[in-house]
Amino acid sequence: MKIKAEDEKKLVFDILTKWGLNKENATIVADATLDADLKGFTSHGLGRFPQYIRGIEHQTININADIKIEKETEAIALINGNLTFGQVSAYKAMKIAIKKAKKLGIAAVGTHNSNHFGVTGFYSDLALKESLIGITIANTEPAIAPLGGKTPVLGTNPIAISIPSEKTYIATDMATASSARGKLLEAQRKGHEISEGIGLDKNGIPTTDPTEALKGSILPFGGHKGYALAFMIEILTGPLVGAGYGTGVCGTADTSVKCTKGDLFIAIDPDKFVGKDIFEKETEKFVEEIRETTPNTVVPGDIESKKVSAHKDTGLQIDSKLHKTLTEICEKLDLNFNDYLCEK
Incomplete structure (x- = not known):
């Protein structure tokens, strides 16, 4: 179908x-x-869409809500999502960051009291479309155990960065875990196994069963490096923005409970640094260098661009x-x- x-x-x-x-x-x-x-x-x-419908039914997503700016300076804003759709809160937050960055060169907007917002890169791409660099990070319900442990404390905590260039779509969007929780939920729904090296069961034993991994923990990517990045994102999207952190985060997968996650959106205007045209030209030259010195390689964003074209067809x-x-x-x-x- x-x-x-x-x-x-x-x-x-x-x-x-x-x-x-x-x-x-x-x-x-x-x-x-x-x-x-x-x-x-x-x-x-x-x-993932049925999750949002369950959120409406459980009244953990408020369809009549809109965001509220609780604090604001020329370069910063703190937003209360008032339990609106995560996509709505995130979209409006990045739009505010873009507007501020065009004036000052850089801006950051944090959100709390929102909901799961889908794919992280959608929001960093909003900045890219206006010739700005976009950065989006978020925390999620616990899925990663601290190094040496088996009890999840950190989320899969995604990061997305989108960078404007003359010709090439340049973007990365990834979880700091070896897999996003959503991919395990999808594998569970489809009855598929997950690859080795992704999850541990509740006893800390490696498993390829997504259900067991969801009950246990997901490994960070790159060992201590992914763990460290997830740890830092937890703080930047928890205590910094007035949201939950660690085991205090819930509602990103289970919409029967109020969502306590946080997000941070950053926009940077290259025009305020070396100038938009110079930045995009030099960035494209770097892309060309990568392609020339490493035949058949890809730059971040290539795979997504090909998939977009294919899926549209x-x-x-x-x-x-x-x-x-x-x-x-x-x-x-x-x-x-x-x-x-x-x-x-």
């Missing part, structure tokens, strides 16, 4: 507006959902369990999920 990109966006929009979300915010959530799937991050796209795959769940969601709203599919 497949769905075309424009129909996936319409599906998400139609479901959310049926629930009562305003059109502006429904469009933001739909764009973020589609962005994840087009780039190949299916664990954070339509496959071929459509996006829907597995049978996701099809069943989305069908049930649509039926409750007098929508027919099959009407959105291009291949049944």
